[in-house]
Amino acid sequence: MAAMDVVGSNETPVKVEGKRLAILVCWILGFGSLVSWNSMLTIGDYYYALFPDYHPSRVLTLVYQPFALGTMAILAYNESRVDTRKRNIAGYILFFLCTLALILVDLASSGKGGVGNYIAICVFVAGFGVADAHVQGGMVGDLAFMEPEFIQSFFAGLAASGVLTSGLRLMTKGVFDKSSNGLRKGTMLFLAISTFFEFLCILLYAFVFAKLPIVKHYRTKAAREGSKTVASDLAAAGIHTETNGTAGIDAKLPARMSNKELLFKNIDYALDLFLIYVLTLSIFPGFLYENTGKHQLGSW
Numbered sequence: 001m002a003a004m005d006v007v008g009s010n011e012t013p014v015k016v017e018g019k020r021l022a023i024l025v026c027w028i029l030g031f032g033s034l035v036s037w038n039s040m041l042t043i044g045d046y047y048y049a050l051f052p053d054y055h056p057s058r059v060l061t062l063v064y065q066p067f068a069l070g071t072m073a074i075l076a077y078n079e080s081r082v083d084t085r086k087r088n089i090a091g092y093i094l095f096f097l098c099t100l101a102l103i104l105v106d107l108a109s110s111g112k113g114g115v116g117n118y119i120a121i122c123v124f125v126a127g128f129g130v131a132d133a134h135v136q137g138g139m140v141g142d143l144a145f146m147e148p149e150f151i152q153s154f155f156a157g158l159a160a161s162g163v164l165t166s167g168l169r170l171m172t173k174g175v176f177d178k179s180s181n182g183l184r185k186g187t188m189l190f191l192a193i194s195t196f197f198e199f200l201c202i203l204l205y206a207f208v209f210a211k212l213p214i215v216k217h218y219r220t221k222a223a224r225e226g227s228k229t230v231a232s233d234l235a236a237a238g239i240h241t242e243t244n245g246t247a248g249i250d251a252k253l254p255a256r257m258s259n260k261e262l263l264f265k266n267i268d269y270a271l272d273l274f275l276i277y278v279l280t281l282s283i284f285p286g287f288l289y290e291n292t293g294k295h296q297l298g299s300w
Contacts, residue, residue, distance in 0.1 A: 018212035023153045025209050026143065030157025031164070032092060032201030033135045036099045037064065037128050038161050039194040042169040046187040047121070050113040060125045065281065067129030072137055077259060084142050089206055091134030096198035098127040103191050111184045146218040168193065 040060060047056040075082055101124050109117050136158075143151040172190050176182030209215055220239060263270060 016214040016217045018214045022212050025204050026150045026153040027157035030154035031161045034158050034161040035194050036095045038165040042165050043187045063122045063125050064129040067126045068132045071130045071133035087134050087138040091131045092201045094131035098124040099195045145222045
């Protein structure tokens with residue numbers, strides 16, 4: 001692995017190890033990128049018991065989305081100047097702190113409602129939006145130049161978070177159904193498990209993922225090809241970047257496209273995402289969670 005000690009070497013290791021472990025870590029990181037927000041959605045019944053007049057399902061989603069989209073837009077505009085390692089670690093730390101804060105607010109208030117507690121919860125949900133923008137965009141960009149199985153595993157973990165959190169919520173409700181104050185106990189256990197996974201993601205990304213040989217190989221390759229966002233990841237893995245590491249190959253690299261050019265080049269994907277969000281936000285935080293009486297959709 002001596003050929004990987006300094007960026008700029010054109011040698012490629014005969015065998016790069018750590019692929020299976022990297023795939024597993026990517027799955028957990030994907031799970032952690034959405035488990036906190038899914039936690040908020042699956043404990044909606046508890047928050048409706050605390051705040052029956054404040055419409056948590058609608059309000060919390062409408063708080064979350066502007067912060068997620070706004071932060072994502074800022075990061076996308078400055079993507080070439082944002083350190084990927086710091087971005088992802090900051091996102092997972094924010095997920096961890098906000099999830100833990102939900103537990104602390106509930107413990108401090110002894111499970112009582114009130115507008116003050118509701119505002120605090122809204123603040124932490126806004127934090128989820130900011131963290132989500134950091135992690136999902138950062139991780140997708142980080143994994144995009146590595147093995148295809150890595151980004152597939154990340155999205156598999158992200159998708160699994162919805163299934164597993166729903167199953168876990170059913171389990172906690174079932175366990176505490178007949179106990180005193182069971183709804184609150186189940187929610188606290190649920191949030192504690194989510195907090196643990198967020199802390200695990202911090203440890204895995206900061207201390208494990210960057211040091212896997214296969215990850216070091218692809219990040220070294222990306223730096224040679226002109227990437228400006230992997231320097232901290234390489235330094236964490238003990239790889240020092242030469243100041244002229246890309247000298248001599250810049251002329252061979254294609255010119256970077258502007259964000260506007262990328263948008264128009266991928267306008268079909270952008271339109272797909274827009275329509276998916278319109279459909280999701282028309283249902284998810286809307287009127288279907290609550291009993292709003294008669295409407296044109298009937299039982300749907």
